Amino acid sequence: MSLSLPFRQIYGPAIVIGLITLYGLLSALLGDGIWDVLSWIALAIPLVVIAWKCSRDNGTSAGA
Amino acid sequence: MASLTANTVRIWYRVHKWTSLVCTAFLLMACITGLPLIFGDELRDLLEPHVAPVSVPPGTPTASIDKMVAVAQAKFPTLHPFNVYWDDDEPRLFVNMSPSAKPKDGEIKSAVFDVHTGHFLEAPADRFSFVSFCLRLHMELFMGLPGELFMGVMALSFVVSLASGALVYGPFMRRLRFGTYRSEAAPRTRWFDLHNLLGIVTLTWALVVGATGIMNAISTPLFGIWRAQTMPQILAPYRGKAMPSHFESVDAAIKDVASALPHNEISSVLFPNAVFGSPRHYVVWTRGKTPVTSRLLTPALVDVENGALTVTNGLPWYLRALEVSRPLHFGDYGGLPLKVLWAFFDLALIVVLVSGVYLWLIRRRAPVEKELNHLVQLEEAQTGAFAR
Known part of the structure; x- marks a missing residue:
């Protein structure tokens, strides 16, 4: 069994996605036009991550 | 870590x-x-069709609101004008009529007008609304x-x-x-x-x-706190005076507010109301014109008898925070x-x-x-x- 993952590997991707989400939420709020488009792109990223991760079995089902 | x-x-x-x-x-x-x-x-557009206002070239002047209120009053003779507000999407004005200062569910009746022609469009029927x-x-x-x-x-x-x-x-x-x-x-x-x-x-x-x-969820009490802090000062000079017997023109009130707050547009007018506003004033709600300031409301009060204008300092920080963050809940x-x-x-x-x-x-x-x-x-x- 491998050593447990460090904090950065556990929360790193979550924090990056969180910041992208925050940008997406605020971009459309504070601007119009291009800022709306940037907001759509930013907010699509977390949803794409979900779709990508759920699209196939990506873990060792023997674990946990 | x-x-x-x-x-x-x-x-x-x-x-x-x-x-x-x-x-x-x-x-x-x-x-x-x-x-x-x-x-x-x-969904409202789809499920609850409404009479559309005429399309007009930009810059077309708007019609008198006093006249629209008078038409609404004639349609609902037992009710009093409660407030008027402008539709965000179409040039429509809603005149809401109420039996009291604090109407209960379903007591408000609306008359909808074309902002430019001033023509009465419809009085939406009380029917089931899926969205509501x-x-x-x-x-x-x-x-x-x-x-x-x-x-x-x-x-x-x-x-x-x-x-x-x-x-x-x-x-x-x-x-x-x-x-x-x-x-x-x-x-x-x-x-x-x-x-x-x-x-x-x-x-x-x-x-x-x-x-x-x-x-x-806490916006109603927050607005209540603000009103409780603001209204007594505004109403102090009127202490002991008789209640207003006639109402000045709403059009004139709006015109005064528009020239006092040139960077704002008017979103609604609350008629004298001891519960939600002032018993002696029109409360004219205005908002900015940019994406950010359009969420920041500044109310102006106009004395219904002499037309004297009081512009408040805008809303306190907690209500500003509330107004700016509100869309973040709806995603619209x-x-x-x-x-x-x-x-x-x-x-x-x-x-x-x-x-x-x-x-x-x-x-x-x-x-x-x-x-x-x-x-x-x-x-x-x-x-x-x-x-x-």
Whole structure:
């Protein structure tokens, strides 16, 4: 069994996605036009991550 | 780096479990009713057709509001003018008539006018509105202010559940790569992975919608506090004087406010009202014209007898924060694509809720506590402490 993952590997991707989400939420709020488009792109990223991760079995089902 | 001892993790796990159990049923209801509400404007256009105003070239002058109010008064002779407001999307003016200063459900009757021609368009019939039904269930469970505050408490419980969930996410994911999803594994493992993945990825969105949900839920008392602080000063000079016997022109009041606040546009006018405004003034609500300032409301008060204008200092910081953050709850501030994205986040949250309930229901067969203890013990054996 491998050593447990460090904090950065556990929360790193979550924090990056969180910041992208925050940008997406605020971009459309504070601007119009291009800022709306940037907001759509930013907010699509977390949803794409979900779709990508759920699209196939990506873990060792023997674990946990 | 987070330093969580084994005991702290267990405490946060319990917080996550209990705050989730408290709010899940109501949150599920809020997610399901919220889904059509995201598309509320589109659904209203579809399900509740209205008489359209004529299209006019830009710069066409607008008609007299006094005359529109007079027409509404003639249509509803037993009611009094309550307020008028402009539709956001079309050049329509709603004149709302009420039997009292504090109308009950269904007591307000509206007359809708074409802003440019001043022609009466229609008086919407009191019929069932799917969107209004969802909205009232979503925000107050058909229980008025107590229901609103109750949903505020549920939203608070939800935010605590999210924060504690994010804290216990770490210990549970110590041996799993980010986004692990074992679709071939047993149902419990699959739902556990789904709960973690969807929960952590939609966390920021859920926190923002939860926090703005709390703010919306307490907006009624917050406005009440502001009114209680502001109105006595404005009304002090009138102490002992007789109540106004005639009302000056609304058109004149609006014109004065427009020239006093040239950077703002007028969104609504509240007629003299001892409960929600001032018994002696028109309260003219204005807002800025840029994306940000359009959320910042500045009320101006106009004496109904002599037309004297009082411009307030705008709203206090807590109401400004409320107004600016309000759209973050609805997702209706960035066009249809944002609404569609909002709907997908909402659906993802439903999966998080349902999977959470599932993991709790099967807890006897596969107790999460046991797994957590196992993980903590492994960790302690390996490193001497859970995390450092």
